[in-house]
Amino acid sequence: MLRGKHVLLGITGSIAAYKAAYIVRLLVREGAEVKVVMTAAAKHFITPLTLATLSRNPILTEFFDPENGQWNSHVSLGLWADLYLIAPASANTLSKMAHGIADNLLLTTYLSAKCPVMAAPAMDLDMYAHPATQESMDILRARGVEIIEAASGELASGLDGKGRMEEPEVIVRRIKSFFSRSGSLRGRRALVTSGPTREAIDPVRFISNHSSGKMASAIADELARRGAEVTVVSGPAAVRPSEPGVRIVDVVSARQMYEATVAEYDKGSDITVLCAAVADFTPASPSTSKIKKDGERMELTLVPTEDIAAAIGSRRRQDGVVAGFALETDNAEDNALSKLRRKNMDMIVLNSLRDPGAGFGTDTNKVTFFFRNGDSQSLPLESKADVAAALVDRLERLLGQC
Ligand code: PMT
Secondary structure: OOOOOOEEEEEOOOHHHHHHHHHHHHHHOOOOOEEEEOOOOOOOOOOOOOOHHHHHOOOEEOOOOOOOOOOOHHHHHHHHHOOOEEEOOOHHHHHHHHHHOOOHHHHHHHHHHOOOEEEEEOOOOHHHOHHHHEEEEEHHHOOOOOOOEEEEEEEOOOOOEEOOOHHHHHHHHHHHHHOOOOOOOOEEEEEEEEEEEEEEEOOOOOEEOOOOOOHHHHHHHHHHHHHOEEEEEEEEOOOOOOOOOOOOEEEEOOHHHHHHEEEEHHHOEEEEEEEEEOOOOOEEOOOOOOOOHHHHHHHHEEEEOOOOOHHHHHOOOOEEEEEEEEOOOOOHHHHHHEEEHHHOOOOOEEEEOOOOOOOOOOEOEEEEEOOOOOOEEOOOOOOHEEEEEEEHHHHHHHHHOO
């Protein structure tokens, strides 16, 4: 999968540096050529000898070799690399990267690199949550650096929280996904629904739900990175896709989402993912004036909304694929399978609110894919970015069979 790819690995001073050895081993096993650049602090945590042995290349730490004066050119390193991965990335290095500080070889290489850059942060939970670190990551993201979010769990300090570097297997999967993005969906059109809807009760109140738009945005970004032309029909979501070029059609109510989604689908869509948490009911007659308190009770009559997924299912083209989500609390599998059939979709992604870390608002999700032919696949709890990559892999495969 990574045969012939040049991966430059930058290692900074963190206890997670030992995991860099596993990253190198996995990359080499996948056929990549790996070179390693380390900061001086990183050498306290893992030896250059270990990394040189695993990568089969000398390790670079200084601007020049003091023995023979040989110059380690950060410019040629940056040009050699197809991808520069900085893992673990300490708070110190992230902050220096964000502000253009170039006081070691790892950083000068970053500033001169022409290739895409990924960073996998590792630090204590309070350092990770600190606004300075979060702002550094935001700056880097805005400049196109792909941040592989830290995971939650036990930290070297003995505390528990978010700050652990992602596992080497997950990082290498992200790298493989990066290289497979090279336009596998170029020329394809994709449509994604995202976020909650709001159903007006009166001009000041509405019925809605907790969808943040994180899952749908991760899917839209993954589709865009693989070269698809992506349109997102989004309710009022806190999170929006970050890949450049993703077109967003903003809507508020289920009715508006229905109209926009059907109109976009009818323009042509090769991949359609219905991820929005659409209201199933809406007030029968919303008041045009603010409803006043008068008496103890108030009754609201609700009527069903249109089912967008069912509408798309009823006009589903044979040369495209349609996936939906099922958000369940009880009888999860039966309900998901029934939705797959009723809404005439190619696959459905089940997530259950009973699983910790899954569903609304979280950065992670735990899903099972169900397919029309009766197959199913369950994934462990993973970041929404990884779930999106796994979903898009399946959608690409289904599209290839159309
Ligand atoms: O946005 P996040 O905070 O990241 O959370 C992600 C999520 C939990 C919202 C997402 O993973 C998810 O499960 N989305 C679907 C939520 C939902 O409405 O599920 P459902 O089981 O009620 O609906 C089944 C399918 O029908 C969904 O594809 C839904 O988009 C679709 N539907 C539902 C009602 C309706 N009127 N029209 C629809 O198209």
